[in-house]
Amino acid sequence: MIFYHFNADLVPNSQLETVKSLLNCKNFVNSDRLLGSSKGRGITWFLNTQTELDVNVVLRHYYRGGLFGKLVKDQYFFNGLENTRAFQEFSLLAKLCEWNLPVPRPIALKVKKTCCWYQADIMLEKIEGAQDLSKFLQTNSLTDEQYQQIGKLIRQLHDHQVHHSDLNIHNILFVPTSGQFFLIDFDKCGTSTGDNWKSENLARLLRSFIKEQGRLNIQFNEQNWQWLLNGYHQQYHITNT
Known part of the structure; x- marks a missing residue:
């Protein structure tokens, strides 16, 4: 069937x-x-x-x-x-x-x-013109504002209680021509209650950055991560429920 x-x-x-x-x-x-x-x-x-x-x-x-x-x-x-x-x-x-x-x-x-x-x-x-972040960062860098944008995007996801169980830089797409970021691969993802899981979700993403910094020599440093967190910790008000 x-x-x-x-x-x-x-x-x-x-x-x-x-x-x-x-x-x-x-x-x-x-x-x-x-x-x-x-x-x-x-x-x-x-x-x-x-x-x-x-x-x-x-x-x-x-x-x-x-x-x-x-x-x-x-x-x-x-x-x-x-x-x-x-x-x-x-x-x-x-x-x-x-x-x-x-x-x-x-x-x-x-x-x-x-x-x-x-x-x-x-x-x-298909997101046209997009590269996964690990590929883009091998030959390019992001601005502080762009790292903030990634943080804001993850915060929006978390504000809706959506837990991306495989949050890593391969699942973040960047379109250089428009400056837009997209999240992909939501297999086995869903909503979770509470807030305790959110810090670990961010830690998973950080581990991904650090892993590819060593493996692929991507352009990333601690200050970049702080700008991402800066964007994440801005407050949002959910209007669509």
Whole structure:
């Protein structure tokens, strides 16, 4: 059994079958749509859908990590469509978009159920001209104001009680032409109560900066982090709930 879910604001009825066909495709190496790809646990595809959807897209299959992932690569226990990783990530991104936070818009998802297990794929908006922060900082630096901007963005996320469980500089995108920052990869993320987790979330990001400072020699120092914290600790009033 296969379930599909679409963002009606981005996928017109006339393009439902086109999007389904893309979700069902396993390999785009020889496709005219291929704009690029990246490798992690699996391959993330960047596809040209400008004509059909007015945006290009990112297509990602869900894979397990860790030791268990070596045994069971991409199957998960099915406990209702709303509890699948794809549906939860799609729903969270839709909510973040409602709050006007800079994240990619969710476009579509596919969940394939076999007995009590499922496999899933998600399609997201491609942020044009963006680089992940670790790549950008290898050859460029950010201004104090830009670090403040990152801090403000994370504070907005936290003010909505959204816990990005993998907050690192690879999941922060920067568009040099516009100066905008975006947050990506909200798989296994969600809302959390209280405030105790927020300082550890920031500490995780700092560890990421320090790790890539040593591994990739990115342009980053303690003063940069203080400017980020300066932006974070400014107060915000949430108007969209």
